[in-house]
Amino acid sequence: MAKILVLNGSPRKHGSTAAMAEEISRGASEQGAEIKSYYLNAMNITGCQSCYACKGESHRCILQDDMQELYDEIAGANGIIFATPVYMWQMTAQLKQVIDRLYPFIKHDYSSYLAPGKKVLLAITQVRPDTSMFHHYFEHMGKNLSFLGFGLYKILIAGGTRKPEDLHKQREIMAEARRMGAWLAE
Ligand SMILES: Cc1cc2nc3c(=O)[nH]c(=O)nc-3n(C[C@H](O)[C@H](O)[C@H](O)COP(=O)(O)O)c2cc1C
Incomplete structure (x- = not known):
């Protein structure tokens, strides 16, 4: 059974990004996948401190916060949904902190x-x-x-979403979200 991890970087727990992630998750669970979701905004995750401890013998991050749980979840997942609203043309700070903290996954030779x-x-x-x-x-x-060692990636973008209902009205995007979920679970 595929294990799918959702990392939602939106501060709105029941916003449009969560609605999209739920639809993708539905598509994955219809294929028998197990889904685990994390709402990053409520987690205690510090920004990378550039201490380079993860480049030592243990190759682990020494910051003892909620990222430690995510390291194990990421290592054990078959598929990962990085979900975020666009903030100032980019991902949210909540998700960016997590991405920076993926540094321990890179070896000295960049494998x-x-x-x-x-x-x-x-x-x-x-x-x-x-x-x-x-x-x-x-x-x-x-x-x-991909460079960090994740495999294939796909991108799904919904526009015009001030509130979740704006997403629910977009039938083609909702159908695509379900298909993407099924792809993750394959
Ligand atoms: C601080 C902030 C910055 C934003 N920047 C953009 C942006 O650059 N481009 C855009 O299209 N929408 C932008 N938005 C709108 C959100 O991306 C959009 O409404 C999103 O669907 C909200 O998702 P949520 O319901 O999960 O919070 C911004 C919203 C906020 C609060």
Whole structure:
């Protein structure tokens, strides 16, 4: 059974990004996947302190906060949904802190400690209707995650979302979210 991890970087627990992540999760669980969701905004996660302890013998992060739980979850997951609203043309700070803290997964030779074959889905919502606007930024993020040792990535962006109902009305995006969930669970 595939294990899917949701890392939601939106501060709105029941906002549009959560609604998109739920639809993707539905698609994955329909294929028999096990889903575990984290609401990053409520977690105690510090920014990387650049101490380079993770580049020592243990190759572990020494910051004892909630990221320690996420390291284990990420290592054990088959698929990871990085979910975020667009904030100032980028991901939210809550998610960026987590991405920076993935540094322990990189070895000195830039290969990865992560087991190969993990799938990544970037689940994005934004108020601007033109979903091509920030696509290049999320491509860049996907490439960075591949470099870190995550496998294939896909990007799903919904536009015009001030509130979850704006997403629910977009039937094609909702259907695509379900299909993406199924892809993660394959
Ligand atoms: C501080 C802030 C910055 C934002 N920046 C952008 C932006 O650059 N482009 C955009 O299209 N929407 C922007 N938005 C709108 C949100 O991305 C959009 O409404 C999103 O769907 C909200 O998701 P949520 O309900 O999960 O919070 C911004 C919202 C906030 C609060």
